Amino acid sequence: MSGGITTIASHDRIVDLEIYAKAILNILDDFSEEKGRLRNTQRAIQNILEDAESEKFRLEATRKAVLNILEDFASEKLQILSMQKATFNILDDLNAEKNNAERTNRELVGEIIERKRAEEALEAANKELEAFSYSVSHDLRAPLRAIDGFSQALIEDYFDRLDKQGRYYLERVRAGTQRMAELIDDMLQLSRLTRTEMHFETVDITMLAESVIADLRRAEPQRQVKVCIQPLMSVKGDPDLLRIALVNLLANAWKFTGRQAAARIELGNRDNDDNDCRVFFVHDNGVGFDMAYVNKLFGAFQRLHSTSEFPGTGVGLAIVQRIINRHGGQIWAEGVVNEGATFYFSLPHNQND
Amino acid sequence: MENKTILLVEDNPDDEALTLRALKKNNIMNEVTVVRDGQEALDYFFAGNVTANPMPAVVLLDLKLPKVSGLDILQRLRGDDRTCMQPVVILTSSKEEQDLIGGYRLGANSYIRKPVNFDRFIEAVRQLGLYWLVLNEIPGQGGRL
Numbered sequence: 462m463s464g465g466i467t468t469i470a471s472h473d474r475i476v477d478l479e480i481y482a483k484a485i486l487n488i489l490d491d492f493s494e495e496k497g498r499l500r501n502t503q504r505a506i507q508n509i510l511e512d513a514e515s516e517k518f519r520l521e522a523t524r525k526a527v528l529n530i531l532e533d534f535a536s537e538k539l540q541i542l543s544m545q546k547a548t549f550n551i552l553d554d555l556n557a558e559k560n561n562a563e564r565t566n567r568e569l570v571g572e573i574i575e576r577k578r579a580e581e582a583l584e585a586a587n588k589e590l591e592a593f594s595y596s597v598s599h600d601l602r603a604p605l606r607a608i609d610g611f612s613q614a615l616i617e618d619y620f621d622r623l624d625k626q627g628r629y630y631l632e633r634v635r636a637g638t639q640r641m642a643e644l645i646d647d648m649l650q651l652s653r654l655t656r657t658e659m660h661f662e663t664v665d666i667t668m669l670a671e672s673v674i675a676d677l678r679r680a681e682p683q684r685q686v687k688v689c690i691q692p693l694m695s696v697k698g699d700p701d702l703l704r705i706a707l708v709n710l711l712a713n714a715w716k717f718t719g720r721q722a723a724a725r726i727e728l729g730n731r732d733n734d735d736n737d738c739r740v741f742f743v744h745d746n747g748v749g750f751d752m753a754y755v756n757k758l759f760g761a762f763q764r765l766h767s768t769s770e771f772p773g774t775g776v777g778l779a780i781v782q783r784i785i786n787r788h789g790g791q792i793w794a795e796g797v798v799n800e801g802a803t804f805y806f807s808l809p810h811n812q813n814d
Numbered sequence: 815m816e817n818k819t820i821l822l823v824e825d826n827p828d829d830e831a832l833t834l835r836a837l838k839k840n841n842i843m844n845e846v847t848v849v850r851d852g853q854e855a856l857d858y859f860f861a862g863n864v865t866a867n868p869m870p871a872v873v874l875l876d877l878k879l880p881k882v883s884g885l886d887i888l889q890r891l892r893g894d895d896r897t898c899m900q901p902v903v904i905l906t907s908s909k910e911e912q913d914l915i916g917g918y919r920l921g922a923n924s925y926i927r928k929p930v931n932f933d934r935f936i937e938a939v940r941q942l943g944l945y946w947l948v949l950n951e952i953p954g955q956g957g958r959l
Contacts (some may be wrong), residue, residue: 594910595910598907598908598910599877599878599907599908600878600907602907602928602930603826603829603907604828605930606829606832606907606928606929606930606932606935607826607828607829607832609930609931609932610828610831610835610932610935611828611832612932613932613933614835614932631818635931637931638930639930639931642930642931645887653911657911748905757943769842772875
């Protein structure tokens, strides 16, 4: 420190400097504080900004979610729209359907009314038919009895005044009345068959057939006929009607083997291919028939032989057919002239009404 | 047997003649009273001084008759104490189920269908006569109570 003034001056200066430095330091301190505050503020801002950033992400996500939701809503809306359209279509269809149903209903009602009318007409026709057959049964037979009875009276009481020819004619008259009486009875039976109520039960066909054959043997004990009836055959059906059917079929077989030296009749059964019905057959080795006439077999009053050849009214097979049909079955036949005939008839298994 | 009478209810003169002939052919000599419609038949039993009319051993009853039907006559006979035991044989052309059932339901004793064949008719009448006039016993006075 040479030179006082300088020193003094320097000292002052130093003091001044120190003051400045202090001031500066103070200022610096102040700055530092301020800087710290600023840093804090900056940190806070950064935090805020960071927060804002994450908020932004969240917002973005929310926005995306909202967008997604909106998109979903849009597709939902489309779906709803198309669903609505479909619903409208369905409603339209339903309406059309309803119209259809209403029309069908109207038609049905019309049909029911028509059917009812038809039923009433049928009932009336049936009643008329009943009255008719009653009248036939009563009134048509009475004059026949008179013709036959008085012819017989003539033959007996005026025997000496009639020659052989005259008596023969009267016999012809009597035979004619007999035949007419048979025709009337068969016709009545045929018409009765469609009217009588059916009662279903298990029918022992074997036993039934054996009793029918026994009756035939009793009526013509001189006939030698070999009869084979399959044992243990039974079926659900109306016993009275099935008896009539068997009587006709077996009596036919019996009749048409009349000229056969070794007459043979066979009755058997088997399930059909579909296993829904039982097929019975009556086979004989009699005169048979020409298959060309097979369609005529089952017609009422249709005959393939003259009455002088084989007696009968031609109603038997029509009766059988009606009985089988009423059971829900079918009948058909096969034949060879002079070799025999086979009649088949089917009866459904599920007969329970 | 001689005092047993027959009441024939028959509107058809042919059938009447033939029935009488069939009785004669079978040597059935019993008295036969013939009434020709349903009302006459009812009168025989119920009208006026009926005690004058003998109670028949058997009534041969046709079903289809003028005025009152055979089944109605039967019903009247069965419904009256005086005639409820009267033997009645339905002798008719019909063998319709409704007639058979109706006849038996109303208490007919028998039901015979007249055969067209006169020989068979004679046989039917023979058996009828034998049964109802000879074999069958009835309470005194022909069943009159």
